[in-house]
Amino acid sequence: MSVADTEKELKGGLRYGPYVTLDEIRGLAAEMTWKCGVVNIPFGGAKGGVICDPEKLSTGELERITRRYTAEILDYIGPERDVPAPDMNTNEQTMAWIMDTYSMHVRHTVTASVTGKPLDLGGSRGRREATGRGCMIVCDQALKRFGRDRQSTRVIVQGCGNVGSQAARLMHEAGYKIVGVADIHGGVLNTHGLGIPALLEYVKENKTVKGFPEGDPTNAQEILEQDCEILLPAAIESVINSKNAARIRARILVEGANSPTTPPADDILFERGVFVVPDILANAGGVTVSYFEWVQDRQGYFWPEGIVNDRLKQIMVAAFNDVVQYGEKHNVNNRIAAYMLAIDRVAFSVKLRGIYA
Numbered sequence: 493m494s495v496a497d498t499e500k501e502l503k504g505g506l507r508y509g510p511y512v513t514l515d516e517i518r519g520l521a522a523e524m525t526w527k528c529g530v531v532n533i534p535f536g537g538a539k540g541g542v543i544c545d546p547e548k549l550s551t552g553e554l555e556r557i558t559r560r561y562t563a564e565i566l567d568y569i570g571p572e573r574d575v576p577a578p579d580m581n582t583n584e585q586t587m588a589w590i591m592d593t594y595s596m597h598v599r600h601t602v603t604a605s606v607t608g609k610p611l612d613l614g615g616s617r618g619r620r621e622a623t624g625r626g627c628m629i630v631c632d633q634a635l636k637r638f639g640r641d642r643q644s645t646r647v648i649v650q651g652c653g654n655v656g657s658q659a660a661r662l663m664h665e666a667g668y669k670i671v672g673v674a675d676i677h678g679g680v681l682n683t684h685g686l687g688i689p690a691l692l693e694y695v696k697e698n699k700t701v702k703g704f705p706e707g708d709p710t711n712a713q714e715i716l717e718q719d720c721e722i723l724l725p726a727a728i729e730s731v732i733n734s735k736n737a738a739r740i741r742a743r744i745l746v747e748g749a750n751s752p753t754t755p756p757a758d759d760i761l762f763e764r765g766v767f768v769v770p771d772i773l774a775n776a777g778g779v780t781v782s783y784f785e786w787v788q789d790r791q792g793y794f795w796p797e798g799i800v801n802d803r804l805k806q807i808m809v810a811a812f813n814d815v816v817q818y819g820e821k822h823n824v825n826n827r828i829a830a831y832m833l834a835i836d837r838v839a840f841s842v843k844l845r846g847i848y849a
C-alpha cells in the first residue's frame with residue numbers, strides 16, 4: 493500500500509510489519525504533510541507500508557518483496573512525485589533496492605528517487621543520525637526554557653532502532669545522562685547512567701537491548717514510568733495512553749516516534765504540566781535531512797556533514813521557537829500549536845495557488 497495526499501513532491505517513510513494497516517498508513521501520510529509544514533520544507537505528505545514480518549524473512553526475501561513493491565508503485569513514485577524514505581523495519585539497504593529497481597525501469601540512475609540511501613549511492617552525510625539529532629536539538633531547546641543543563645538531565649529512551657539508538661548515542665556524547673533504554677524484547681535501567689557505546693555494541697551483536705548486563709532489567713512498558721526528566725519514545729504508536737499517562741514521571745516528553753501518545757493521554761499530560769514536544773516537530777529532523785539529500789542528488793553536489801548538521805539545527809530551532817511562540821500567542825498546547833502552524837502554512841500556499849476550475 494502507498495498513500496499520498498497533496499499535489500507537491502511527496503515525502504514519507506516506508507514501513508514493514510505484520511500488523512501494518514491502510515488506515516495507519518493514511519494517518520501517517522497526513523501527519524507527514526503537517527510535519528513538512530512545521531519545518532517549512534517544500535514537500536507534501538506520503539507514506540508506504542508492506543504487511544510482512546521482517547524478523548522471519550531472509551535478506552533475499554526482503555529484497556524480492558521490496559523490488560516487487562517498487563515495481564507495483566512505479567507510476568506513483570519518482571523525484572518529482574513521491575520520494576520514499578526509511579521507517580520502521582526498513583533501512584539504507586531497502587532504499588538502495590528501491591532506487592535500483594526504479595532506475596532499471598526508467599533506464600538511467602535516479603538517485604533522487606529515494607532518500608535515506610547509503611552514502612555510496614548518493615545518500616546524504618548526517619541522514620542516518622538526522623532524526624535522533626533532531627530529537628536532541630529540541631531537547632536542548634526545551635532545557636533552555638527550563639534553565640537546566642544536559643549533565644543533570646536524566647533521559648529514558650524507548651526503542652533502539654534508527655531513531656532511538658542514534659538519539660541515545662548523540663545525547664550521551666553531548667553529556668545527557670541516559671538512564672534507561674528498551675526495545676520490544678526488553679530493556680535496561682541504570683540510575684548512574686548507561687554506557688551507551690557498550691550498549692549499542694551489545695545491541696549490534698544480540699539484536700536487542702535485553703540482557704545488557706550493566707544495569708537492572710526492565711521492559712518496554714515499565715520503562716515509560718521510571719524517574720527521568722526527559723522521556724523519548726522512539727518505537728511505536730500509542731504507547732502512552734489513558735492507562736499509564738498519569739504515571740509518567742518525566743517533565744518533558746519528546747516524541748521521537750510517530751503518534752506515541754493517544755489523544756486522551758495527551759489531555760492528561762497537559763493537565764499535569766508535562767512539556768510535550770509533539771512528533772511532527774520532535775522527529776522532523778529525518779524528513780529535513782531527507783529534503784537535503786533530495787536537493788543534493790538533484791544538484792549532484794554533496795555537502796560536508798558539518799553543513800548538513802548546521803542547516804538541520806537552524807531549521808529545528810526555528811521550528812521549535814515558531815511552535816512554542818504560536819502556542820503562547822494562541823494559548824494552546826504545543827501539539828495544537830504545531831498543527832495550527834502547519835495548517836496555516838499549507839492553507840496559505842493553497843490560497844496563493846487559487847483554484848483551477
Ligand code: NAD
Pocket residue numbers: 505578579580581582623650651652653654655656674675676677712726727728729748749750751775776778779
Ligand atoms: P526501527 O525499526 O529502526 O526501530 C524500532 C524500534 O522499536 C526497535 O528497537 C524495536 O525493537 C522497537 N519496538 C518495536 N515494537 C515495539 C513495541 N511493541 N514496544 C517497544 N518497542 C518496540 O524504526 P525507526 O526508524 O527507529 O522508527 C521508530 C519510530 O520513529 C517510528 O514511529 C517511526 O515512524 C518514527 N520515525 C522514524 C524516522 C526515521 O528517520 N527512521 C523519522 C521520523 C519518525
